[in-house]
Amino acid sequence: MLTDNLKDVQSRILAACRRSGRDPEEVTLIAVSKTKPASMIEEIYAQGVRDFGENRPQEIRDKSGILPDDIRWHMIGQLQTNKVKYVVPRAALIHSVDSVHLGEAIEKEAAKLGLTVPVLAEVNIAGEESKSGVRPDETEALVRALAALPHLRVEGLMTIAPFVENGEENRGCFREMKELSVDIKAKNIDNVTMCRLSMGMTCDFETAVEEGATLVRVGTAIFGSRNY
Numbered sequence: 001m002l003t004d005n006l007k008d009v010q011s012r013i014l015a016a017c018r019r020s021g022r023d024p025e026e027v028t029l030i031a032v033s034k035t036k037p038a039s040m041i042e043e044i045y046a047q048g049v050r051d052f053g054e055n056r057p058q059e060i061r062d063k064s065g066i067l068p069d070d071i072r073w074h075m076i077g078q079l080q081t082n083k084v085k086y087v088v089p090r091a092a093l094i095h096s097v098d099s100v101h102l103g104e105a106i107e108k109e110a111a112k113l114g115l116t117v118p119v120l121a122e123v124n125i126a127g128e129e130s131k132s133g134v135r136p137d138e139t140e141a142l143v144r145a146l147a148a149l150p151h152l153r154v155e156g157l158m159t160i161a162p163f164v165e166n167g168e169e170n171r172g173c174f175r176e177m178k179e180l181s182v183d184i185k186a187k188n189i190d191n192v193t194m195c196r197l198s199m200g201m202t203c204d205f206e207t208a209v210e211e212g213a214t215l216v217r218v219g220t221a222i223f224g225s226r227n228y
Contacts, residue, residue, distance in 0.1 A: 002043045005222045006031070009205075013216065016209035027209055030074050032201075032219030034059060035226045038066055044222065045071065051092075053217050057083035064090045076158075076198075076217055078132050081105035089113055095158040095198050095215075098122040098132045103146045110151035120158040120198055121146060123180065125173045131160055136180055143184055147191040154189075156196030156214070157181050167204030174199055174211035181212070 010029065017024040032053040033041050041052060041063065050070060054060045055077030064073055072092035079087060079096055087094060088109040097103055097119045110117045121142050124133030134142050139157065147154045159177050161170040177199055185194035198215040200208025205216040220226070 001224075002040060002222065003047055005224075006044055006047055006049065009218050009221050012206055013209055016206040020210040022209070026214055028215050030076070030198075030215055030217045031222050032076065032217050033063070033223065034077070034219065036223050038063060040223055041067060041071075051215075053095075053219070057086035060090050061086040074215075074217075084109050088115065088117055091117070093118045093120065093155070093196070093215075095120045095217075096122045096132070097146060098134060098142075100142065100145045103149055103152060107149040107151050116151055116153055118153045118155045119146060120156050120196060121154065123157055123159045123177065125159040125177055126162050128162060133159065136176065139180055140184055140187070143192055144189060147189055152191075154192040154194075156194050156198065157184075158198035158215075160201070161199060161204060161208075164203055167200075167207040170204045171207050171211060174204075174208050174213065178212035 013027055014024050028051055030051045030053040031044050031049050034055040051072045053074040053076040060073050073090055075087045075091045075094045076096060081102060084105045088106060106117055121139060122133035123136060123139050124131045143154055146152055161173045164170055181194050181197050196214050197212055199213045200216040202218050202221040205218055208216055
């Protein structure tokens with residue numbers, strides 16, 4: 001079943017790329033494996049997927065210890081400064097950097113380990129009180145502050161759009177994120193590439209791809225619903 005689910009998601013990404021004239025190579029599917037056991041991850045891994053997303057630092061720590069070394073772990077959930085030590089040595093990309101304070105905690109741990117950590121600045125594009133992330137008009141300032149930290153590399157932006165029944169409802173949010181990314185890229189800030197745009201989940205990933213996402217975070221459509 002998982003393999004069928006994965007193939008369906010991959011074909012929908014491909015179709016969205018075709019509709020929008022994009023190269024499918026520009027879009028990376030992150031299989032969001034939060035709360036799911038290693039056995040399910042192994043099943044998706046066997047189909048060639050190497051990018052997996054987790055919300056909890058402890059899950060990255062524990063799963064990375066028992067699963068293949070070539071998995072690229074993505075920290076996509078809210079990260080507390082006291083849990084940074086679990087993520088910095090293991091994550092291929094931290095999507096959810098929403099403050100200078102968190103950036104400085106990542107910097108401190110990365111410096112200790114002699115690592116350079118790729119990060120994304122998290123934007124609360126719809127201004128939802130329940131979501132973390134900076135406002136669009138605060139994004140450039142956060143990007144500049146993170147870029148000044150020598151053991152971080154700012155590779156782009158991330159957002160968690162509102163949960164919707166119809167992905168079309170989030171098209172405006174995704175379009176605004178793409179424009180924000182392009183605007184910041186044009187400023188040629190040192191240590192900022194803006195080559196990644198992480199947006200789109202199970203409910204709206206096709207729309208996100210059409211509007212320029214380079215990373216889509218899909219969990220439920222692959223692994224099924226979660227038991228918390």
